[in-house]
Each structure stands twice: as structure tokens, then as C-alpha cells.
Amino acid sequence: MGKEFLNLMDPDDVKKVIDSLNIERKIEMVTLSDAYQRVLAEDVYAAIDLPPFDRASMDGYAVQAQDTFGASEDDPITLDLIEKIRAGDDPSQKVRKGTCSEVGTGAPMPEGSDAVVMVEVTDIQENKVQILEAVTPGTNRALRGSDIQKGKFLLAKGTLLTADKIGALSAIGLEKIPVFAKPTVAVISTGNELIKPDEELRHGKLYDINSESIANAVKSCGCIPLASTIAKDDYDSIKNKIDEYKHADVIITSGGTSAGAGDVLRQVVEDMGEVLVHGISVKPGKPTLIGTLPDEDVDIILFGLPGYPVSALMIFHGFVAPFLRGVAGVKKFMEKQKVSTLKLSRRYHSARGRSHLVLVKIEENIAHPILKDSGAITALADADGYFEVPKNVEIIEKGEEIEVLPLSGL
């Protein structure tokens, strides 16, 4: 059992280290029905004119506008009805002077017509249409390409594909959409005491939490958890498990990072690659490790979280999640929507020189800090979010406003 003292790094410096990391961004093609909440990997230009033909924008009669000049309720003008055109039809008759065609909203404008008189200001008897109001050329008509012309810019690379954006893509008839592949993340809990729910709970054993909680937190960052699995807390087990998941973009372990525990993970990462950070001046989560493992093209990035569930999740949210959201291309959408400013329910004491990440329960717009230790599962059960106390702040007074960040995501 060693007694290593970690070389603690300032959280801001750790964030700089993380900002310098990257993964290879691959592109894949998906159908419209699989495009939801994916990120567009290329600029998209209109493949067709929209609308694709001159169309009626109201129900009524397609006319030559000048035929209607002077028409009023007292002095209607009568036109001959020559065709009925519904949306989806292809008109066969040309509208000439003194004639008109019935059109539904969205129907193509017949040749020769230049305006639509709304049905509400007409009367019809047999094949004679009385026009009760004059229209100018272009009234209630949308010209081909008037919304967007073929070849014009429609959506930018990096756009998050929400329902409305998928609507815009479906309008131009795209069958397959280029999106960034979701980064893959292997999640590994280390610990001889850990078991999965289908195993028997013998004395000294514990149901694993981190592989499930972190794998699901990975989903909230627009990434795919490849596995949530357990490794024994020894050199060979950890190394073998990491080798097994070297096809992942990112590997997240938890446990096995404390000084004293033999510090196995650090040794594995040093032997396989490079340790960039080991120890962060933050509470909870001090013994966090960050490293890289060389791979064919781009290094695999490894985050070694602490073993306690609350610590693991707080470090994930504070340091790993922003990175994953960045490489998944969803960071800016998360930041836009998610911070709540709330009053703190009680005075909070922090330790100078170390930043704190504090879980809170929200009740009636008041944030109550959850003051349990990092092993407490009930802290997870109660939490609605968390806030950060910067390293140079010692006390936040009751009633002060804090920015509460969510534990959920996309």
C-alpha cells in the first residue's frame, strides 16, 4: 500500500488540458427518421426550388388579375370556370381572358393565371364564377423558388437536427442526411467488491453504480456508451479491459485512482500511454486521472474517475461532459438552454483553494445543498442539479443566487 501524494492541478488548468484533447470525427449517413438530435456534418443546400412550382396559397379561383379590375359586391365580374385543380393535380387548361380555374390551397397555378381570388369573395352558379373583389397580379400565389431557390444555402454544418430542422430537410427530398457519428465511450468500473444486479450479494460485495450512471450520463452528451462493465482492481484486469475497448474513442474508468489503493490505474496508463493529469484541486473528486493511449490515428482519451458514485458523477459533469458534448458537437445547444438561477437555502461553507461541486435539491425555486458524503446513494436519489463554488470563494450566504446546472441533458 503506497502513500503517494497527488500533485493537485488547478481546475482551470485541467480544463485547458481537456480543451487540447480531440477525437477523430467520422461522418455517417442516416435516414430522416434516424436524424433526430443528430448533428449535421455538412452544409446543406436546397436540392430543388421551394415551392417546386407556382402554387395557390389559398382556396379560390386562379384568374388573370386584370379580368377582376373593378369587381365589387355590387358590381361583380363573371368568369367561365374551365377546370378544377386540387393540390397534387397537374393542370391541363390554360386560363385565358374571361376564364378561371378552381384551385385548392397548394395546387399548381394553371398556365396563363397570375392571381387567386379567395373563395370567400366569389359566388358560383353552374360554370359561372362571380368575382366580388378585385385582385392584383401575384395575389395569393407563391412563385416557384420564392421560399428558397435550388442551390441556395439551407442549413449549416453543426446544426442540431430538431423536429423543425428535419422538416426543412424533408422539404428538399433528402433520403439520407450526413451527420457526425456519435463518439463511442467505454465505461468501466474497477473494484473487486463490485457486482452486477444478476449476481448474488455476498458479504463485502456491492452492486455497481458507476458503470450504469456514467454510461447513461454519456448518452446525455450525445455519445454512445459502448459498454458498462466491471474490471477487478488489479493491473492485469484493468489493462486487459482497456485493451478490450481500444476501438472506443474515449474510455472512462472509475475507482482505482486513490493514493493508497496501489494506484493501479496510473501505472497501467503510464505503461500504455501518457498520464496528463492525476489529481484535481476540486471536492469531491480529487484523485481524478486523465490520460491518452496511442492508437492508429488519434489517441484514445482516458478519464479515470474516482470510485465514489457522487464523486464520479460530479467529475463527469464538471470535466468530462463538456468535453464529450464538444466532440459530439452538441455543446452549444446544451449551454443555450440549461442553467437556472436560484436562491440558496442556507449558508454554504467551502474550503479556500479548492473548488467545490455541490449537489442540490430544488424545491419551490430554492436550491437546497445536499450535504452527504460522496458514497451516499440517497444524495443521487434526491439531487435535481448541482452548482460550482469557485476555489477563491469560501462562503455563499443564504439567499444568494447561484447557477444550478442540470444532471440530465439531451
Added chain:
Amino acid sequence: MGKEFLNLMDPDDVKKVIDSLNIERKIEMVTLSDAYQRVLAEDVYAAIDLPPFDRASMDGYAVQAQDTFGASEDDPITLDLIEKIRAGDDPSQKVRKGTCSEVGTGAPMPEGSDAVVMVEVTDIQENKVQILEAVTPGTNRALRGSDIQKGKFLLAKGTLLTADKIGALSAIGLEKIPVFAKPTVAVISTGNELIKPDEELRHGKLYDINSESIANAVKSCGCIPLASTIAKDDYDSIKNKIDEYKHADVIITSGGTSAGAGDVLRQVVEDMGEVLVHGISVKPGKPTLIGTLPDEDVDIILFGLPGYPVSALMIFHGFVAPFLRGVAGVKKFMEKQKVSTLKLSRRYHSARGRSHLVLVKIEENIAHPILKDSGAITALADADGYFEVPKNVEIIEKGEEIEVLPLSGL
């Protein structure tokens, strides 16, 4: 072609009608890995004590605390090391007066011990441990059940299962979690002009937007879109398509609701069930229809959205989405997180007596209203959210603060 004038209903009254609707909530069992963003359907109680055994919360030596009384760096007390216990081990030796066992964080406390001396305040030579600091009974030890006792309440029915809550569930070893089944929603676009992306764009035809945009918007409400499909705009086609999806909880159509278009949808719903609303005093989206179709237990709920893509999506967000989020059990989580208060970029004129739903583009925390017609696809491409102008407001001045709602969701 008819000339029906809709009997417009006030938006607040429409919301009351919608509030009175309901669907049957079914429960299903899912594994932890499928539980993400599902809603807990039953209260969950701790199935085991947590922690499940007395455990060390630090690396160090398990001792009888009274053996350490008086120990200091200058005057250490020496104990015999009798066992090394790592997390996951089952201790075999009893700690008696004058002895200690090495324990890793998370290891079970050996019988006879009542405290852990941190490794940092000890020295070890062969099997003799020097204790440099006294501890009181209970120090660095977590008692079985101290976090939560077996049988105690852990998580409430209705909880949204985010990563942290899934962590809490995994701690008690649950293999299957009871969650509410996601409500199912069939999405049907009506229109003879509409085609899917794999069809040829002939004159007068249009790639369908609503079935894709609304089906994806349904996902953002915690529901499952069963289909995004197209029906021709005639009585039999619409009736047959509705019959085909009568296993859905909710059916959403778009198009075919305008006065003048023959009003086919209204006739179908009247013949099959009951029309509750036809016409809302809102812009865009006036000709919206809401009805119920009798089914075995609970009625199927039908929303008939307008055909124009912007109108359809705005009515979906303004009226249908809150309902779907309610029946999916995710409403309160959405409301907590999603409104941004932003300044309006320019004066906005509305029409008295009719509420407006207005798309906005957000740039540098300023909301720019998108003033295009409801058929404009580029409005969807540009939009970042929308705001509502109440019916009794005619003008919102430039620079006034508005509440912008997102178009995305879960």
C-alpha cells in the same frame, strides 16, 4: 367546394378541452440500460441496506479506537497487523486489543474494529503499524444501512430517470425497473400533392414535411411516433388510414382541415367519433381540429393540424406538445429547464383578439421574429424557438423581454 366559416374557440378554452383529455397509462418493465429518460411508474423502496455492510470509508487500518487514544507523531502507538482486507474481500480475522487490519476504501470492517486510522497518519514496518493520531469510535467507517435502510423510500413514482437516478436504482440491485410505457402517436399527413423522398417529384407534387417534422417533435415529448405516413385528401383514404392506426393512443393528422377544402377530416371524425374543437383563435393554425374516437377502453385522441408546415409545428408546440408531455409524464421536467427570457429585436404587431405564435431566430441573446408566411421552409431552417403573443396584446416594443420556448425537447 364549401365555404364553411369556423366557429373559432379561444386558446385558453381549447387548453381546457385538452386538459380534460386522457389516455390509458400502461406500465412496462425495462432493464437499467433501457431506463434512460423513462418515467418511474411506481415508488421504489430500498431492496437492501446501503451500504450493505459496515465498511471502511478511507484507506488505512481498522482498529479498536480506544487503542489509539493518546497516539501522536511524537508518541506513536504500535499495533500488530493481522490481516489485509481489500474492497470485495470477506475478512477472516477479528480485531482484538493491540491489533489492526489493513483496509482499503470500501472494504468490510473486520469484526471487533470500530474505526479506521487513515494511512496518511501511520507508519508500517514489517507487521507493526505505528499509529500517529488518535481516532474516536466510528471514524472513517460507514455503518450498514447508514445511507438508507432496507425498505425505506428511495425514489418516487413519476421520477424522470436521469443518469443519477439510474445510479441510485443500480445501487439496490434492481434488474428490471417499472416505467410508464411511452404513449404511441401515429402521424399522418393528408394531401394528394404529398410524396415521400424516394418518389419522383412530378409537377404539382411536394415532398411531405409534416409527417417527418411532427413525428420527430413527438419524440421530444417522451412519446413514440408509430408512423409518419401520407393519406390522400379524400374521405375514404383518411378514414382508412385512421382505422389502420387505431392501436395508437393519439393520432395526429395535418392538412385537410381548412374551410373550403371540402372539410373532409371533420366529416370523418364526426362519423367515427366526436369533434371537440374545430377552429382556434390563434395565428397561425386557425383551422385546427381536436376530436376523440371511441375505442375499447379509453378514447383515441385525434389532433388535426393545419397543412402548412410552420402552422402545423406551431400548433403542435402550443397545444399538442404540452398534452403529450403530460400523458408521457415528462411535463414538469421540461418546464423546469427550458424557457429563455430574451429581448425582442424589433417592434412586433399582432392582431387583437387572436393570439400569435411567432418563430424567432436567436443571435447574441436577441430574439429576431421570423416574419415569413406559414408555408416557408426557410422559416423552419432559421428558427431557434418561438414566443406567444397573448390575444389582448397588440404591440410588443423593440427591446421588450419575451419568453422564448424551445422547439426541441427531451
